[in-house]
Amino acid sequence: MTTHSQHDRIARRIKALREDAEMTQAELAEKLGFNDRQTLASIEAGERRVSPDELVRVARALDADPDVFVDPFRLIGEGAFSFRVKEVAEPVLAAFEEQARRWIATYRELGRQMGEEPRRLGQKLELYPWSSFEDADESAHALWEHWQLGDVPADVLEEAIETQLGALVLHVDAAEGISGAASRLPGLHAILVNRRESRGRRSFDLAHELFHLLTWDAMPPRRVEPWEVRPTKGNRVEQMAEVFASTLLMPAPVVVNRWMGRGGEELPLWMRRMAEALRVSVPALQWRMVNMGYLTRGELRALPSPPRPPVSAKEPTPLLFSRRFVERVSWAVETGRLSLRRAAGLLDLSVMELSELCAAHGHPLSSYEMPG
Structure with missing residues (x-):
């Protein structure tokens, strides 16, 4: 990291931690012994460098560890998040956000160490709060064609998001009630999906959060969005996201083609088979x-509940995180940039769990011998 970038990081984190402590610039400046508020304002704006002695005083005044201002494996004062949740207590959500920030910061920092340049240009959708649902539908169809997602978009969408957008997709263990999240950083966007959800739910969350990444400038999502979005009531932006996700995962040409080939199959059974084929839920x-x-709508209400698939038909839970993410962590451990214990701590895993995860993703750690 350049000295200039380190300087910017310190300035940004001083401001963020001061605001978290609900302290004004004048109050912190007084604690630091500055003659006026402007000195601190210049530091937070990146116009004046803070000396090592001043940084220690800032840490003491904010009751923070001095390392928090320079640790590259944390996100403080940067990054916006939007979570899809259902009845989750704020402390639980805040703890999950802290984990997510550490995972994303780890991926970004290791990419920097590998010489990867942050992606400054990205794709956007020409959609706005006043856009129609038809506009969202057409945008999804155009993206399906442009990305060549094929007959089962859910099978290739994650890879397309990573390659087309340079975004990070992580399958994570989240507390009950947290379905997924989107995160935006300069040069790096991310989507987190609760890997314990059903396949259909994971597919929809991925497509829904993709909508937010592609429309963030025009329609920034709220920090907390509802798990379920009503088709006729609620946040219009979230409704557009649902329309977009539905069209992207179930493109009209694919649905029409399969509908025309239905023959005499009973509708509930066809629905179940079709949903399984497209990796979406029946609803x-x-x-x-x-x-x-x-x-x-009347026919929909009259439909009997489809039979549940046998337990043996359930798909396995995705591996934790992602291949690209684990590849970076493995590289850092193997090249000595991270100790095995430090890497495991960043990912909230034990040393053995991290080693098993790397092996499962095809990147076994030569520096660790599995017991037994």
């Missing part, structure tokens, strides 16, 4: 059929 497919005009 998501049903609403897609209503919106496309193949089902009325």
